[in-house]
Amino acid sequence: MASTSRHPVSGTIPKPGRPRWSEIDTVMLDMDGTLLDLHFDNYFWGQLLPRQYAARHALSLEAARAALQPLFQANEGTLAWYCTDFWSRELGFDVAALKRTVSDRVRFLPGAERFLRRLGELPLRKILVTNAHRDSLAIKAQRTGLLRYFDQAVSSHDLGQPKESAAFWPRLQAMLGFDPAGSLFVDDSLGVLRAAKRHGIGQVFAISRPDSSCEGRQVEEFAAVEAVERLLDSLPAATPDGGAFLG
Numbered sequence: 001m002a003s004t005s006r007h008p009v010s011g012t013i014p015k016p017g018r019p020r021w022s023e024i025d026t027v028m029l030d031m032d033g034t035l036l037d038l039h040f041d042n043y044f045w046g047q048l049l050p051r052q053y054a055a056r057h058a059l060s061l062e063a064a065r066a067a068l069q070p071l072f073q074a075n076e077g078t079l080a081w082y083c084t085d086f087w088s089r090e091l092g093f094d095v096a097a098l099k100r101t102v103s104d105r106v107r108f109l110p111g112a113e114r115f116l117r118r119l120g121e122l123p124l125r126k127i128l129v130t131n132a133h134r135d136s137l138a139i140k141a142q143r144t145g146l147l148r149y150f151d152q153a154v155s156s157h158d159l160g161q162p163k164e165s166a167a168f169w170p171r172l173q174a175m176l177g178f179d180p181a182g183s184l185f186v187d188d189s190l191g192v193l194r195a196a197k198r199h200g201i202g203q204v205f206a207i208s209r210p211d212s213s214c215e216g217r218q219v220e221e222f223a224a225v226e227a228v229e230r231l232l233d234s235l236p237a238a239t240p241d242g243g244a245f246l247g
Contacts, residue, residue, distance in 0.1 A: 017223030018234035019184050019203055024124060026183040028201075029150075030163075031130040033188035033210030034228055035112045036140060040105045042211055048102060049095070056093050077191065079162045082131040096135040106143040109212060111229025116149040118235055127176065128153040129185070131163050131192075152176065163192040169199035186228060193222050205231070 032041055054064035071090060072081075080086040084096040119126060128150045130137060137155055141147045154172060161168040173180065180200040187193050188210035197204050206224040209216035216226050225231060 017205070019205070019231060021122075021235065023202065024182060024184045026125040026127065026178045027119060028127045028129045028178075028183060028185045029228070030185075030187035030189070030192070030207075031128060031132055031137070031140065031146070033109075034186055034207050035108060035116070035146060036144065037107050037109045037212050038188065038210040039213045040102075040107070042213075043105065044099060044102065048098065049091075052093060052098055053091055056091070077162065077164055079156060079160065082133055082136075082162065083157065084133045084135045096133075096139070099136065099139050103139050103143050106140050108144060108146070109210075109227055109229075111227055111232070113144075113146075115229045115232055116146070118232055120149055122235070125178070126150045126152075127178075129156075129163065129172065130154070131156045133157055163187070164189070164195055166195055166198060169195060169201075173199070186231075190219070190221060197222075 029035060032038055050061060050064045050068060053059070053068060054061050057064070057067075059067065075081045075086075084099070087095045126149060128147070130153070132140070132155060134155050134157060137153065141153075147153055154175070156162050156168060159168055159171040159175065161171060163169075169180075172178075181202040183201050184203045184205070185193070185196045185201045186205045186207065187196070188207040190206060193204045193206055204222055206219045206222040207226070207228060208219050208224045209226045
């Protein structure tokens with residue numbers, strides 16, 4: 001589920017910065033709001049789902065929104081917040097099936113696929129790390145083909161904790177065996193980035209414009225780029241066999 005906490009302004013000036021690629025052996029990337037346009041999730045949870053709930057329970061749209069708001073507030077930041085099974089039980093209809101009806105709206109953020117193709121030329125381990133439920137991941141992967149760019153894909157549901165949780169990162173490390181100090185992680189959620197940083201992830205970057213239909217926010221707490229494609233300028237060149245960096 002899209003988190004409304006992703007959009008408030010934080011600080012006044014985005015911190016510039018470039019990854020120190022020579023220190024990186026593992027790249028971990030978030031999905032929604034980092035690679036895929038968060039506009040889909042904001043539309044789904046902010047517009048389509050309330051309309052479906054209103055129709056299902058014979059409510060006005062205003063009454064449906066009022067009924068949903070406390071449910072959203074009570075679960076934000078928990079694993080349930082991202083769980084299609086949980087919301088299907090709570091709301092009385094199949095949330096994953098509803099997502100499939102509008103899956104044509106799922107798309108990459110501008111430049112994200114170009115970044116992934118370029119990243120694929122480098123001898124780095126690439127891991128998709130998402131809070132999305134496996135049902136949501138499957139819908140979006142089928143629509144975009146994004147999994148072909150990754151060596152592995154992990155949903156927080158596989159580990160029983162959301163990425164915001166301090167417990168998530170040790171479990172992820174135990175599962176994948178990566179070196180935190182040699183890892184780069186990019187996400188649009190500041191709460192997730194804080195948890196990653198506390199675990200010792202060597203380099204973390206925020207996405208300041210996760211929804212292409214909205215203005216970007218200002219991020220002071222972390223190095224930030226408007227879109228992941230902005231990291232392209234700092235990507236090193238690869239040797240012809242892809243076995244090492246040049247320069």
